[in-house]
Amino acid sequence: MAIVGSGQPVALxxxxxxxxxxxxxxxxxxxxxxxxxxxxxxxxxxxxxGAAAAYxxxxxxxxxxxxxxxxxxxxxxxxxxIPPLLFIATxxxxxxxxxxxxxxxxxxxATERLFSADETASRTxxxxxRAVRRELDALNAGLDAALSRLRALESVLEGQIAALDxxxxxxxxxxxxxxxxxxAERERIETVSGTLSDSAARTAETVAGRVAQLKALIESAxxxxxxxxxxxxxxxxxxxxxxxxxxxxxxxxxxxxxx
Numbered sequence: 305m306a307i308v309g310s311g312q313p314v315a316l317x318x319x320x321x322x323x324x325x326x327x328x329x330x331x332x333x334x335x336x337x338x339x340x341x342x343x344x345x346x347x348x349x350x351x352x353x354g355a356a357a358a359y360x361x362x363x364x365x366x367x368x369x370x371x372x373x374x375x376x377x378x379x380x381x382x383x384x385x386i387p388p389l390l391f392i393a394t395x396x397x398x399x400x401x402x403x404x405x406x407x408x409x410x411x412x413x414a415t416e417r418l419f420s421a422d423e424t425a426s427r428t429x430x431x432x433x434r435a436v437r438r439e440l441d442a443l444n445a446g447l448d449a450a451l452s453r454l455r456a457l458e459s460v461l462e463g464q465i466a467a468l469d470x471x472x473x474x475x476x477x478x479x480x481x482x483x484x485x486x487x488a489e490r491e492r493i494e495t496v497s498g499t500l501s502d503s504a505a506r507t508a509e510t511v512a513g514r515v516a517q518l519k520a521l522i523e524s525a526x527x528x529x530x531x532x533x534x535x536x537x538x539x540x541x542x543x544x545x546x547x548x549x550x551x552x553x554x555x556x557x558x559x560x561x562x563x
Contacts, residue, residue, distance in 0.1 A: 341402075345395030349388025356384040 360380055 339399070341395040341398050342392070345388075345391040349391045352388050352391070353384055356380075360384070
């Protein structure tokens with residue numbers, strides 16, 4: 305039994321199985337008829353030879369038989385032994401004909417069985433061919449569906465590739481515009497940085513002059529503060545002395561009053 309791709313079992317009969325079935329179905333006949341005919345012919349031949357010998361012995365006697373000529377003796381011998389040989393040859397021919405008839409029947413039976421096995425094999429081959437044809441049709445349908453899906457996928461991929469090419473072109477154009485703008489901005493920044501450097505240099509010079517002026521002012525203010533501090537120290541000493549005198553004055557007045 306063979307199983308095709310769709311899972312449908314298909315019965316197959318091998319040549320060895322067919323030959324075994326033919327061999328089993330062939331009858332094995334024993335050559336009984338041929339043996340019987342040959343035995344019958346042998347018995348009949350022996351009877352004929354015995355009867356002929358007895359007749360000649362009784363008719364001619366021993367002296368008559370010895371007195372026969374060679375031609376007569378040969379004729380009587382042939383008449384005695386040739387018919388048995390013919391009987392035996394006829395029986396052998398009948399037995400052989402019977403064997404050939406049985407062999408012809410066996411060959412006819414084997415031929416019929418071989419033809420029936422050939423018809424069975426042809427029907428099996430036809431079923432197998434139909435099953436293979438169905439599988440091939442299903443395979444062709446699957447291939448057609450796969451090819452249609454591949455064509456659809458190819459068209460989708462072509463659209464995606466075209467969109468990517470267009471996006472790449474737009475990106476390239478935008479990149480060129482951005483690069484141009486960055487170049488302009490870089491030039492402008494370089495210009496501004498140069499201007500800022502000049503301004504910073506001038507500002508540094510101005511700040512340095514102002515710092516020098518502030519240092520001179522601080523130094524002059526420091527001298528003024530020192531002189532003012534000395535003056536304040538002198539005035540404080542005078543003020544403390546005046547305060548002390550003012551504090552001692554009531555005491556002195558009290559002392560004077562007490563006196």
